[in-house]
Amino acid sequence: MSGLETVKIIxxxxxxxxxxxxxxxxxxxxxxKQVDVAIAAEREKRLSKARKDAESILQQAEVEGKAxxxxxKTESMEKIKNELQKASLAHQxxxxxxxxxxxx
Amino acid sequence: MTRLSETGKFTEDILTASKEKARQIVEEAExxxxxxxxxxxxxxxxxxxxxxxxxxxxxxxxxRRDISEVxxxxxxxxxxxxxxxxxxxxxEVKLRLRESTKDQDTYFRYLINLATDAISHLGMEHVAIxxxxxxxxxxxxxxxxxxxEKLAPRVKVEVSKEPVDASGGVVVxxxxxxxxxxxxFEQRLEALEPRLLIEAGRILFNEK
Numbered sequence: 651m652s653g654l655e656t657v658k659i660i661x662x663x664x665x666x667x668x669x670x671x672x673x674x675x676x677x678x679x680x681x682x683k684q685v686d687v688a689i690a691a692e693r694e695k696r697l698s699k700a701r702k703d704a705e706s707i708l709q710q711a712e713v714e715g716k717a718x719x720x721x722x723k724t725e726s727m728e729k730i731k732n733e734l735q736k737a738s739l740a741h742q743x744x745x746x747x748x749x750x751x752x753x754x
Numbered sequence: 755m756t757r758l759s760e761t762g763k764f765t766e767d768i769l770t771a772s773k774e775k776a777r778q779i780v781e782e783a784e785x786x787x788x789x790x791x792x793x794x795x796x797x798x799x800x801x802x803x804x805x806x807x808x809x810x811x812x813x814x815x816x817x818r819r820d821i822s823e824v825x826x827x828x829x830x831x832x833x834x835x836x837x838x839x840x841x842x843x844x845x846e847v848k849l850r851l852r853e854s855t856k857d858q859d860t861y862f863r864y865l866i867n868l869a870t871d872a873i874s875h876l877g878m879e880h881v882a883i884x885x886x887x888x889x890x891x892x893x894x895x896x897x898x899x900x901x902x903e904k905l906a907p908r909v910k911v912e913v914s915k916e917p918v919d920a921s922g923g924v925v926v927x928x929x930x931x932x933x934x935x936x937x938x939f940e941q942r943l944e945a946l947e948p949r950l951l952i953e954a955g956r957i958l959f960n961e962k
Contacts, residue, residue: 671779685787688787689790708812708816711814715819719824743957747954
């Protein structure tokens with residue numbers, strides 16, 4: 651093999667090595683570019699689900715709040731009704747007691 | 755070693771080194787990719803938790819708001835109904851007071867007590883008693899003043915010709931009319947109202 655052929659072989663190897671590195675750099679660049687896209691997609695997916703879950707929690711709270719308020723209202727009305735019924739029974743006792751105070 | 759094998763070894767070394775460098779470049783990019791994804795995932799978890807935590811807090815607020823509103827309305831209704839009942843008791847008391855004047859014997863004695871009580875509070879030797887025009891017409895006022903004078907022997911009692919505008923009771927005034935002690939039903943009701951309301955509340959609603 652002549653000296654010229656030897657140089658050619660080495661130059662070709664250098665070219666191939668350079669190509670390999672360029673391809674690796676390009677692939678690395680592509681991988682880095684994909685990070686932002688992947689993060690944005692994941693972020694959109696997960697936050698969208700979280701917002702939906704939050705909305706669902708609020709809707710559920712509205713339903714539960716109204717149901718609980720309904721129960722409280724029924725209980726309160728029943729309690730007021732009972733208290734007023736008892737109070738009505740004591741109406742005449744109260745009248746007599748007040749008259750006794752006024753009449754001395 | 756021949757030139758060919760030396761050259762082959764040299765180029766092989768170049769290519770091996772390049773392959774290794776290329777592999778490192780890609781691996782570093784991939785490691786960086788994984789690291790950024792992990793960091794992003796961690797930040798996302800915090801954001802998700804914050805969204806859900808805020809929703810939970812708001813949800814509790816929604817429930818509390820609904821329940822609190824109902825309790826408030828119920829309290830207002832309860833107070834309004836209690837007030838109505840207390841008012842009806844006071845109205846009946848007023849009615850019964852007016853009716854009590856029809857039982858002349860009892861009312862007669864009551865007026866004596868009212869007048870005597872007022873006289874003792876005034877502490878004067880000469881007083882005028884004002885009656886309602888109805889009492890002046892239907893009761894034996896002369897006898898009544900005599901009874902009062904018996905109970906307040908050192909006091910000269912006159913009957914005023916000016917009737918008092920009330921459903922019952924008396925007004926006892928000093929002789930010159932400058933000092934008056936009003937002991938009518940209306941005045942007694944007004945003066946005693948706080949005590950009456952407390953007593954009625956205690957009896958009707960067991961309020962302390």
